[in-house]
Amino acid sequence: MKQERVPVNRDPFFVIFVVVSMKRFLFVILLMNQFCTAQTFSFVHDGNTRTYIVHLPPGYTASNSYPMVLNFHGYTSTGAQQQGYSLMDVVADTAGFITVYPDGISNAWNVGFGFGAYFTGVDDVGFVNALIDTMMAHYSIDVNSVYATGMSNGGYLSNRLACELPNRIAAIASVTGPMTDSTHAYCNPARKVPVMHIHGTTDPVVNYNGMMQSLGAVELVDFWSQHDGCPVTSTDVPYADINIADNCTAIRKNYLPCTDGSEVVLIEITNGGHTWPGAAIDIPSYGNTNRDFSASGEIWNFFRKFKLNQFIGVEEQTNQWINVHPNPVHHYLHMSPGLEYTIFTMKGSVLLTGVSDNDPIDVSELKFGMYYVQMKTKTQLIVRKILKI
Numbered sequence: 384m385k386q387e388r389v390p391v392n393r394d395p396f397f398v399i400f401v402v403v404s405m406k407r408f409l410f411v412i413l414l415m416n417q418f419c420t421a422q423t424f425s426f427v428h429d430g431n432t433r434t435y436i437v438h439l440p441p442g443y444t445a446s447n448s449y450p451m452v453l454n455f456h457g458y459t460s461t462g463a464q465q466q467g468y469s470l471m472d473v474v475a476d477t478a479g480f481i482t483v484y485p486d487g488i489s490n491a492w493n494v495g496f497g498f499g500a501y502f503t504g505v506d507d508v509g510f511v512n513a514l515i516d517t518m519m520a521h522y523s524i525d526v527n528s529v530y531a532t533g534m535s536n537g538g539y540l541s542n543r544l545a546c547e548l549p550n551r552i553a554a555i556a557s558v559t560g561p562m563t564d565s566t567h568a569y570c571n572p573a574r575k576v577p578v579m580h581i582h583g584t585t586d587p588v589v590n591y592n593g594m595m596q597s598l599g600a601v602e603l604v605d606f607w608s609q610h611d612g613c614p615v616t617s618t619d620v621p622y623a624d625i626n627i628a629d630n631c632t633a634i635r636k637n638y639l640p641c642t643d644g645s646e647v648v649l650i651e652i653t654n655g656g657h658t659w660p661g662a663a664i665d666i667p668s669y670g671n672t673n674r675d676f677s678a679s680g681e682i683w684n685f686f687r688k689f690k691l692n693q694f695i696g697v698e699e700q701t702n703q704w705i706n707v708h709p710n711p712v713h714h715y716l717h718m719s720p721g722l723e724y725t726i727f728t729m730k731g732s733v734l735l736t737g738v739s740d741n742d743p744i745d746v747s748e749l750k751f752g753m754y755y756v757q758m759k760t761k762t763q764l765i766v767r768k769i770l771k772i
Contacts, residue, residue, distance in 0.1 A: 583655025
């Protein structure tokens with residue numbers, strides 16, 4: 384069933400006043416409104432109305448294809464607050480990518496914690512999967528350049544997505560949000576996932592060394608390094624301490640080269656708090672905010688090196704005699720005869736199999752979204768992406 388997006392009338396910056404005074408943050412709002420071309424939409428997933436903010440870079444046109452970064456807020460926060468706090472739109476406007484800021488149910492993401500408001504029972508992985516489908520249906524998205532990042536609870540979700548949606552998310556980056564032990568227990572993605580993690584050593588909320596039901600920063604990086612076939616030791620590069628007043632320093636630990644061109648990176652903030660480096664504001668109760676680099680800038684510079692098809696081996700070249708149409712498809716899919724075909728979800732679940740002939744393939748029962756069509760000949764294995772509408 385096609386999901387309809389409903390615009391939501393919401394000022395994306397009204398909620399920011401909960402953390403700072405109006406006088407102090409007024410200049411940030413004025414600055415943000417100069418470049419913000421964002422709109423809030425919603426659709427129903429699993430009986431819940433899910434909202435998200437979309438920010439398009441200047442000059443957006445459907446004739447081009449754009450990378451997309453999903454930026455998830457922390458616990459008790461909102462997509463609008465994450466948009467204002469992380470300043471990722473500034474990077475997006477310069478680099479030319481689309482940013483999306485979803486809202487969690489009850490201001491939380493279901494990431495595998497077994498206690499408190501985090502344990503909502505909401506299918507957030509399914510929601511993100513549907514959100515990617517919805518964005519691709521309405522905007523010109525490069526399907527191989529979809530990335531996930533987030534703050535705290537949103538960082539935990541990014542790690543869960545790397546485990547459960549590895550065929551949709553090209554790379555992830557987390558700020559102060561590693562991985563729950565339950566996510567870790569079941570995490571075994573079929574490909575190498577590039578991962579960046581940023582964490583303060585004196586984080587008062589998510590302990591750098593781990594806590595109940597959560598891996599620590601080093602444990603997280605060790606897990607991904609082992610999974611991605613990276614070196615045991617890192618190459619360390621300190622950031623210049625250009626802002627002494629922030630009371631913290633940063634070092635970048637690069638674990639590379641890894642298998643299949645993947646990378647794992649840990650940015651350790653010595654004496655850093657539960658904060659986003661380079662954020663719009665300081666939040667003293669959460670510890671020091673590093674000002675020696677921009678997390679949003681570093682995250683994008685990391686993301687831009689990776690595309691999904693470099694890891695999953697999808698053959699995108701045109702074969703003159705291989706024809707799959709229409710795309711997008713509504714009821715019937717036509718393909719060249721004599722092919723062994725398999726249609727499966729972006730998560731790898733097989734839906735339809737057969738051998739093509741002159742009759743069309745009925746796909747009317749498939750839900751709205753993106754799918755893979757695998758076609759096999761005696762000498763080739765070809766994969767195409769299709770959009771079911």
